[in-house]
Amino acid sequence: MGRLTEAAAAGGGASAASSAGPPPNPLPLSATSPGCAATMASSEEDGSNGGSSEAGEEREATGKRRRLGLVATAWLTLYNIAMTAGWLVLAIAMVRFYMEKGTHKGLYKSIQKTLKFFQTFALLEIVHCLIGIVPTSVLVAGVQVSSRIFMVWLITHSIKPIQNEESVVLFLVAWTVTEITRYSFYTFSLLDHLPYFIKWARYNFFIILYPVGVAGELLTIYAALPYVKKTGMFSIRLPNKYNFSFDYYYFLLITMASYIPLFPQLYFHMLRQRRKVLHGEVIVEKDD
Amino acid sequence: KALSSAPGTAQQLQVEILDAKTREKLCFLDKVEPHATIAEIKNLFTKSHPQWYPTRQSLRLDPKGKSLKDEDVLQKLPVGTTATLYFRDLGAQISWVTVFLTEYTGPLFIYLLFYFRVPFIYGHKYDFTSSRHTVVHLACICHSFHYIKRLLETLFVHRFSHGTMPLRNIFKNCTYYWGFAAWMAYYINHPLYTPPTYGAQQVKLALAIFVICQLGNFSIHMALRDLRPAGSKTRKIPYPTKNPFTWLFLLVSCPNYTYELGSWISFALMTQCLPVALFSLVGFTQMTIWAKGKHRSYLKEFRDYPPLRMPIIPFLL
Numbered sequence: 001m002g003r004l005t006e007a008a009a010a011g012g013g014a015s016a017a018s019s020a021g022p023p024p025n026p027l028p029l030s031a032t033s034p035g036c037a038a039t040m041a042s043s044e045e046d047g048s049n050g051g052s053s054e055a056g057e058e059r060e061a062t063g064k065r066r067r068l069g070l071v072a073t074a075w076l077t078l079y080n081i082a083m084t085a086g087w088l089v090l091a092i093a094m095v096r097f098y099m100e101k102g103t104h105k106g107l108y109k110s111i112q113k114t115l116k117f118f119q120t121f122a123l124l125e126i127v128h129c130l131i132g133i134v135p136t137s138v139l140v141a142g143v144q145v146s147s148r149i150f151m152v153w154l155i156t157h158s159i160k161p162i163q164n165e166e167s168v169v170l171f172l173v174a175w176t177v178t179e180i181t182r183y184s185f186y187t188f189s190l191l192d193h194l195p196y197f198i199k200w201a202r203y204n205f206f207i208i209l210y211p212v213g214v215a216g217e218l219l220t221i222y223a224a225l226p227y228v229k230k231t232g233m234f235s236i237r238l239p240n241k242y243n244f245s246f247d248y249y250y251f252l253l254i255t256m257a258s259y260i261p262l263f264p265q266l267y268f269h270m271l272r273q274r275r276k277v278l279h280g281e282v283i284v285e286k287d288d
Numbered sequence: 289k290a291l292s293s294a295p296g297t298a299q300q301l302q303v304e305i306l307d308a309k310t311r312e313k314l315c316f317l318d319k320v321e322p323h324a325t326i327a328e329i330k331n332l333f334t335k336s337h338p339q340w341y342p343t344r345q346s347l348r349l350d351p352k353g354k355s356l357k358d359e360d361v362l363q364k365l366p367v368g369t370t371a372t373l374y375f376r377d378l379g380a381q382i383s384w385v386t387v388f389l390t391e392y393t394g395p396l397f398i399y400l401l402f403y404f405r406v407p408f409i410y411g412h413k414y415d416f417t418s419s420r421h422t423v424v425h426l427a428c429i430c431h432s433f434h435y436i437k438r439l440l441e442t443l444f445v446h447r448f449s450h451g452t453m454p455l456r457n458i459f460k461n462c463t464y465y466w467g468f469a470a471w472m473a474y475y476i477n478h479p480l481y482t483p484p485t486y487g488a489q490q491v492k493l494a495l496a497i498f499v500i501c502q503l504g505n506f507s508i509h510m511a512l513r514d515l516r517p518a519g520s521k522t523r524k525i526p527y528p529t530k531n532p533f534t535w536l537f538l539l540v541s542c543p544n545y546t547y548e549l550g551s552w553i554s555f556a557l558m559t560q561c562l563p564v565a566l567f568s569l570v571g572f573t574q575m576t577i578w579a580k581g582k583h584r585s586y587l588k589e590f591r592d593y594p595p596l597r598m599p600i601i602p603f604l605l
Binding site for chain 2: 239242243
């Protein structure tokens with residue numbers, strides 16, 4: 001299997017960069033995707049689930065632009081508008097709940113349907129990559145979305161006792177702000193009218209949001225551990241006729257451990273992207 | 289440099305080697321024979337830059353172009369009297385043989401550790417005991433035979449096109465092979481192992497398929513070896529020989545992968561162990577990618593390539 005590296009680079013690289021297990025993703029999926037792309041050998045795109053990616057922006061700067069069909073552009077624009085709206089609704093619902101109740105207890109329960117709907121809908125982003133209307137690699141997008149699906153369905157939905165933990169609010173806030181920024185960035189890029197402040201937000205918010213989101217996710221998984229151990233949920237024990245076993249408790253421990261190599265990689269990649277994009281922006285202004 | 293006008297004297301060339309990324313001039317070679325090969329140029333380059341041994345060098349005519357082959361002759365390339373070659377460092381290299389030997393020896397020994405139930409793997413009361421199921425002993429024999437076969441083929445059968453591969457491959461490959469071997473072996477040799485649902489019938493059928501696929505895989509390796517004389521790098525279309533196992537060449541480009549897949553599927557059937565099935569799936573995915581690549585190369589290189597052949601699965605894939 002000599003060429004395991006070549007073939008696996010796409011996979012392995014991506015997973016190294018974005019996540020071996022469910023990775024931390026309070027960040028704009030696309031913002032981290034370029035991280036993955038760049039961390040891998042492939043210097044391609046990034047994950048713009050819309051028209052302009054970082055790569056796209058750089059290409060714009062040089063006068064070139066990705067040509068998308070009319071239908072694809074229309075669809076992506078609608079998709080990104082809908083997602084921006086969805087996460088805005090979530091944000092507003094969360095703020096209203098806290099203003100009315102004064103506590104975070106019960107907040108998750110009140111927004112869970114909307115959260116599950118919009119976060120699950122994001123699976124479409126994998127399809128976008130598959131059919132090529134978005135320049136990200138399928139694997140990178142897949143890993144990104146999977147990590148979110150993991151948190152929502154396999155942790156907060158399935159392990160009810162932890163739903164009122166503060167850490168849940170922590171990552172929900174990080175995700176919400178991130179997604180609103182990211183999807184509006186794509187929307188405006190597709191419409192060719194990107195306000196600088198959205199671009200600024202996208203490349204600066206992550207500095208705080210990313211660690212906050214990671215903290216929220218890790219603390220939530222940590223809080224879930226005792227319940228997982230006690231109930232033995234999602235686990236398969238021996239003996240069984242397929243001679244296989246799976247321990248969800250240890251799986252979660254490994255997942256938590258995987259954040260350690262992955263988070264710095266992604267974070268520093270985003271920092272480098274930021275310097276490139278915003279720094280490039282500065283140079284252009286000087287030329288004026 | 290002076291052009292020689294004396295008849296019978298070949299005009300000597302100069303070669304300058306630039307870094308493909310920085311365009312920095314790395315080396316200038318004077319008085320190079322026109323019939324010098326790239327391999328010889330690489331050796332000369334190593335003299336001035338000993339850290340870049342020949343297998344680490346990629347020389348090309350265009351910084352973003354394809355690597356030149358060692359056998360390419362300088363005067364046959366589109367260069368003037370001064371050839372400009374661009375250099376890219378391929379990184380530390382390791383020989384294919386070394387990688388294969390390492391990645392195959394691991395599973396051989398690791399599986400045996402589990403089979404003999406060395407301490408600390410299973411509970412203490414199971415230390416150094418053996419399973420009471422026949423199929424577990426059979427599985428150990430099959431698994432060990434498979435990797436011994438691979439080791440012997442690496443040493444005596446295979447003729448490698450490339451001498452080396454990047455060093456980091458050995459870590460990735462060994463993780464893959466050793467990891468899966470441990471994972472499989474853990475369950476098959478576990479004190480709570482459950483034998484196949486259809487008992488001896490299932491095991492016998494699986495064993496038969498396994499043996500056929502092992503023989504098939506070996507036959508293909510031998511046929512491929514016979515295609516190429518020792519030390520050469522010629523490429524020819526493989527065709528079925530008198531050996532019936534090679535008749536699969538009529539239907540697929542890479543029957544060695546087909547047989548390999550068959551071996552692992554039958555092993556999964558024999559042990560009725562999900563990790564083995566997953567290993568087969570991953571291996572299948574990888575081998576399909578390789579088979580498709582090889583198939584494409586054959587089609588590109590040979591106009592008369594048999595149209596009926598598929599890359600790895602007859603008629604399908």
